Amino acid sequence: MHTLAPSRHALALAALLSISLGVSALDKPKGKPILELSGQISQTNAPQQAQFDMAMLAALPQHSFSTQTPWYPKPVKFTGPLLRDVLRAAGARGNTIVAVALNDYKTEIPFQDAMQYQVIVARLMNDKPMPVREKGPLFIIYPFDSQSELRAALYYNRSAWQLRSLQIK
Template sequence: MLLSALAATLLFGVGDLSASELRQPDGPIILTVEGAITNVNTPDGKAEFDMAMLDALPQRRFRTATIWTSGVSEFSGPTLTALLAFVGAKGKTLRLTALNEYAVEMPAADAFADGPILATRKDGRTLSVRDNGPLWLIYPFDDEPAYKTEVTYSRSIWQLKSIEVKD
């Protein structure tokens, strides 16, 4: 896990895209990223994403059980690592906020290749607000027993609407 975290740290400093490569959303805005980022698409320095833009990021899928659902489900969506790299995140802390204003902070270093994803789909179906969507930060709980903690569960925020990257 430490090697994955180091790889993520290196990834955030390498391969940042220029602001001209982040297009304007065509559909409804699903996610806003702000704070210590370099790739933006709004005049006030934010990165706004519609579903098509999120779908264009590197995707990951895994099967896992959660404490909120019954049985094992397949979750898929962009990796948190890919999103942070794409916006040129330079901070150490992430503040994640849900539609109901529930918010949680987590170290940016927790975003690594085999870590959490921004699930847009469960069992192949697009997540609706009613189904904890449109975005659910979810960990592969069954792949890593260390994820089965109250801290990690509290970071598994559903109905995610924004991420603030803090120094």
């Protein structure tokens, strides 16, 4: 039986197409996985999951903003990748994101929020890593001060601290 092996030209073309389309393989975490994405994702690095360690999240483009929140008396600076960049890295497509915290708190976030607003997966607060007792190590946070509509219980409730996973539906 004869099988056809892909030619070097075909492999090179496939590599170029994947680069030009922004498709890339998701590396395996080298450190302890800190965030897991599951559900409707096309990029995995573990069985049916996309796992990220802190270094992988730090390697994504970083964004910072200061915002007033209901949880702190003064505005706080948050830094981390945009939620949409994390979703894109995992090839996520869906309508709803279920954010799950370390204590199993769950909140549903419309997928569109990640595209419409500059929502970040904060890994730093006031330029320092967040310990678990201070809502860390990850915190989904909206830029509440950027638009008046975001200063509402609806969006405060969509913020999830001590984030451990995102389920894409």
